[in-house]
Amino acid sequence: MSLDQFLSRLDQLQSDAESAFTSASDAAALEEARVTFLGAKKGQLKDIQKMLGGIEKADKPAAGAKLNAVKSAINSAFEGAQQNLAGGDDSGADPTFDPTLPGTRPSLGHIHPITQTNSHLTEIMGRMGFEVAEGPEVEDPWHNFVALNIPEDHPARDPLDNFYLATAKDPSGKSSVSAGDEGSQLLRSQTSTVQIRVMKEGQPPIRIISLGRVYRPDAPDATHFPMFHQMEGLLVDTNVTMANLKTVLRVFANNYLGEDVEIRFRPSFFPFTEPSVEVDFLWNGTWIEFGGAGMIDPNVFAAVGYDPEKVSGFAFGLGVERLCMRRHGITDIRDLYSGDLRFLKQF
Numbered sequence: 001m002s003l004d005q006f007l008s009r010l011d012q013l014q015s016d017a018e019s020a021f022t023s024a025s026d027a028a029a030l031e032e033a034r035v036t037f038l039g040a041k042k043g044q045l046k047d048i049q050k051m052l053g054g055i056e057k058a059d060k061p062a063a064g065a066k067l068n069a070v071k072s073a074i075n076s077a078f079e080g081a082q083q084n085l086a087g088g089d090d091s092g093a094d095p096t097f098d099p100t101l102p103g104t105r106p107s108l109g110h111i112h113p114i115t116q117t118n119s120h121l122t123e124i125m126g127r128m129g130f131e132v133a134e135g136p137e138v139e140d141p142w143h144n145f146v147a148l149n150i151p152e153d154h155p156a157r158d159p160l161d162n163f164y165l166a167t168a169k170d171p172s173g174k175s176s177v178s179a180g181d182e183g184s185q186l187l188r189s190q191t192s193t194v195q196i197r198v199m200k201e202g203q204p205p206i207r208i209i210s211l212g213r214v215y216r217p218d219a220p221d222a223t224h225f226p227m228f229h230q231m232e233g234l235l236v237d238t239n240v241t242m243a244n245l246k247t248v249l250r251v252f253a254n255n256y257l258g259e260d261v262e263i264r265f266r267p268s269f270f271p272f273t274e275p276s277v278e279v280d281f282l283w284n285g286t287w288i289e290f291g292g293a294g295m296i297d298p299n300v301f302a303a304v305g306y307d308p309e310k311v312s313g314f315a316f317g318l319g320v321e322r323l324c325m326r327r328h329g330i331t332d333i334r335d336l337y338s339g340d341l342r343f344l345k346q347f
């Protein structure tokens with residue numbers, strides 16, 4: 001074969017390959033074209049390369065140089081087509097962009113410590129057979145007080161100690177709402193309301209917890225906040241005793257606060273339990289109350305239509321923030337709700 005023939009074969013091959021690559025409309029077509037022109041065994045470039053042997057010795061350097069030029073032109077035509085198919089036309093790329101520099105890490109949010117605590121408490125109580133129940137945060141006085149045996153003149157019902165929603169009852173705002181007004185709604189002051197809802201809806205045996213927000217108009221300080229969380233527990237069955245209650249709370253405390261935690265039960269009073277106790281844990285040498293508990297008062301059973309002669313049960317209400325604070329060594333409840341990321345990021 002003459003040099004001229006060889007060179008024109010190469011030119012022809014280059015333009016055939018380039019047009020085949022640019023017209024390939026998808027990856028499969030491009031691959032087919034690649035095999036046709038650049039295939040290691042039967043590719044057309046390979047065929048022409050073999051013809052180099054038949055070229056006059058004097059013409060070989062020129063033929064070889066052209067072959068190399070065509071080869072790289074075809075290769076880059078292939079790569080260009082590949083990039084276009086991948087949408088990778090980088091002709092408009094920022095020339096100052098340096099892909100080797102470390103990137104800016106996207107900052108991921110994470111779960112609030114109180115939500116994490118709620119999940120942890122749910123998991124511990126779940127292992128003792130307690131299922132999760134929920135109730136509304138806007139409540140009526142019947143669920144928040146009356147059914148819980150809290151009489152009308154009880155200080156817990158004082159408008160100054162509760163967030164009554166005057167506007168919910170009377171949008172005109174004319175009538176003032178008194179504590180005894182059964183129609184007026186309020187932000188629940190305790191999760192004990194959920195006990196009533198669960199007992200009204202079902203029959204014993206009952207074994208539930210309810211975790212959620214409660215509201216009281218307290219001035220915020222290191223240990224008080226107008227909104228906080230409680231974990232309510234309720235177990236109703238036959239022959240339930242105070243020993244069952246103490247065992248559940250002790251097992252719970254050991255699981256959440258550690259085997260070495262010291263807790264104590266103090267006699268106390270709640271309208272909805274009889275007898276009643278308050279539960280404290282020891283923290284840095286100081287006893288801190290973290291909840292109330294007791295055996296369900298017969299009046300509460302009567303309010304939900306249970307026969308107090310047949311069923312018995314216990315209930316407890318624990319302060320979620322207090323538990324979380326002791327476990328994590330948090331000394332100011334306001335830190336939990338400040339929204340300060342330097343604090344929240346630690347959890």
Ligand code: DAH
Pocket residue numbers: 189190191192232233270272273291292293294295314315316317318
């Ligand atoms: N509801 C009470 C409170 O908010 C706590 C409490 C005490 C809940 C005794 C109970 C209980 O279920 O049995 O202070």
